[in-house]
Amino acid sequence: MVHNIGSNYPNREEVLNFSTYDATTSASQQDLGVINEQDRLLPIANVGRIMKQILPPNAKISKEAKETMQECVSEFISFVTGEASDHCRKEKRKTVNGDDVCWAMLNLGFDDYAEPLKKYLHKIREIDGERANQNKGASSSSNDDKDHTRNLHQETSSNYRSAGNQVPRKGTSSNLFKFNVIDKRNRF
Amino acid sequence: MRQAGMYSGILSGGGISGRTGPHLLPLARIKKIMKKSSVDVKMISGEAPLVFSKACELFIEELTKRSWNMTIHGKRRTLHKEDVASAVATTDVFDFLIDLVHPNGNDVNEDDHVPEN
Secondary structure (H helix, E strand, C coil): CCCCCCCCCCCHHHHHHHHHCCCHHHHHHHHHHHHHHHHCCCCHHHHHHHHHHHCCCCCEECHHHHHHHHHHHHHHHHHHHHHHHHHHHHCCCCEECHHHHHHHHHHCCCHHHHHHHHHHHHHHHHHHHHHHHHHCCCCCCCHHHHHHHHHHHHHHCCCCCCCCCCCCCCCCHHHHHCCCCCCCCCCC | CCCCCCCHHHCCCCCCCCCCCCCCCCHHHHHHHHHHHCCCCCEECCHHHHHHHHHHHHHHHHHHHHHHHHHHHCCCCEECHHHHHHHHHCCHHHHHHHHHHCCCCCCCCCCCCCCCC
16 A cells, blocks of 8 residues: 655545555555465466376365465475575575575485486576577577477476477487578579 | 476477476566575576476475375375375475474474464
8 A cells, every 4th residue: 555655745546545444554464465475376277287287187186285285385495495595695606596496405305306407407508508509690490499308308307298299390410500501592 | 188388388499498488387486486585585597497397396296196195095086285284294305394284283293383374
């Protein structure tokens, strides 16, 4: 709720709102609470979908269970980020990067995640690097990106199901560095 | 129903390479949650939320599987909040969640915490 900060001439609307919400603080906190609630949780649809996909087809999930899972995931993110951030601070770095997240996972006992995540991170960086090269003027196709990333997901996901994916195109691995210049000059 | 592109979206086309496009979990939201975790967190690299989107998927999968074991143990087919709580209680690595799922210290033996609301 706006309390006419910085304004000498409160408009009528603000004045009215102010007087309506006499217990102003609690009302505004409530409003803020609602906004924050959405911000601090991952969407229930996404969370629910991941849950559903790992369970048998006839399994049901209560709404409360999904909500609980939302809370747990946010807590997980905070927990690991806190550890990663501490690590950065000790090393006198300002930016939390992917390595820090992996380090924190390992440090907090999520050993099973650390390896797949490191691989994932490696591939992300690889792809980014390739993409940077591509953007520097190569006229090669982006097939490699797709093949790389698809393989990446298969390696690192415990339950990857590839049905429904597009058919992988046959890009040769050397395409990336081949400059296919189409020469339209007359040739004899 | 699994939609084509939900999994592959993260990988193909503008997925990882463009850092845009469909991911399983919204990166902007992940980033927000990261920022809120501590005052110390100021700068976050672009790859960190990506790593987390994968990590959260693994986390949800693990916790869900363990919770489902509790459901089966109770001879039910609907996964309830209590199953999640039991899974948390019986898994060491999920200790950080104990207060979250047992706010009143109901099911856990050694929980002496005053519930925070």
